[in-house]
Amino acid sequence: FTFLFTIEYFLRLSCVGRPFKYATSFFGIVDLLAILPTYFSIFIPGSQYMLVIRVLRVLRIFRVLKLVQYLTEARVLMQALRASLRKIIVFLFVVLVLVIIFGSMMYFIEGGENGFTSIPRSIYWAIVTLTTVGYGDISPKTNFGQTLAALIMIIGYGIIAIPTGIVTSEITMAARKKISTQACRVCSAEGHDVDAKCCKYCGEKL
Numbered sequence: 001f002t003f004l005f006t007i008e009y010f011l012r013l014s015c016v017g018r019p020f021k022y023a024t025s026f027f028g029i030v031d032l033l034a035i036l037p038t039y040f041s042i043f044i045p046g047s048q049y050m051l052v053i054r055v056l057r058v059l060r061i062f063r064v065l066k067l068v069q070y071l072t073e074a075r076v077l078m079q080a081l082r083a084s085l086r087k088i089i090v091f092l093f094v095v096l097v098l099v100i101i102f103g104s105m106m107y108f109i110e111g112g113e114n115g116f117t118s119i120p121r122s123i124y125w126a127i128v129t130l131t132t133v134g135y136g137d138i139s140p141k142t143n144f145g146q147t148l149a150a151l152i153m154i155i156g157y158g159i160i161a162i163p164t165g166i167v168t169s170e171i172t173m174a175a176r177k178k179i180s181t182q183a184c185r186v187c188s189a190e191g192h193d194v195d196a197k198c199c200k201y202c203g204e205k206l
Contacts, residue, residue: 017186080170
């Protein structure tokens with residue numbers, strides 16, 4: 001089957017107008033990863049474990065079976081994640097600053113005698129508490145420390161909802177845009193409008 005997949009891969013490259021565009025696309029990379037492990041196992045000893053990568057070929061079933069509905073939903077999700085990436089990065093940076101501040105405060109409040117032996121260990125406790133995981137391996141003993149811990153827990157509950165709201169908002173906005181799953185035969189670009197007649201990237205008729 002690897003030989004047939006190899007022939008198919010090169011036939012695809014020869015049929016599209018821009019072979020490099022297809023080769024660097026998602027499904028182009030999937031096709032390449034589906035055939036490379038077999039050749040690696042032949043020429044490179046000990047690389048047989050890479051054959052498991054061929055399971056990526058299963059992703060092609062979405063196109064073979066024309067499961068357009070699932071492709072559309074997956075594309076909406078990917079667009080939402082890409083659109084919310086910067087916001088989530090800013091959010092994670094704010095969380096990082098908070099855990100450093102809270103961890104440092106707890107280190108000075110509790111001290112080494114209560115298990116907060118260093119600032120990094122205190123930051124670890126702040127992360128565990130802020131994310132509401134609560135392992136319980138370290139816990140504050142003083143009243144002031146317990147008050148701060150309670151405040152961090154309350155903030156943690158509010159923080160958990162923020163990335164969910166960001167992604168949900170982007171998914172809602174992306175779902176309003178009706179996108180076709182048709183790929184351009186010249187540049188292999190996807191993401192065209194449903195009523196599009198020409199490719200918005202190269203101008204070729206769809």
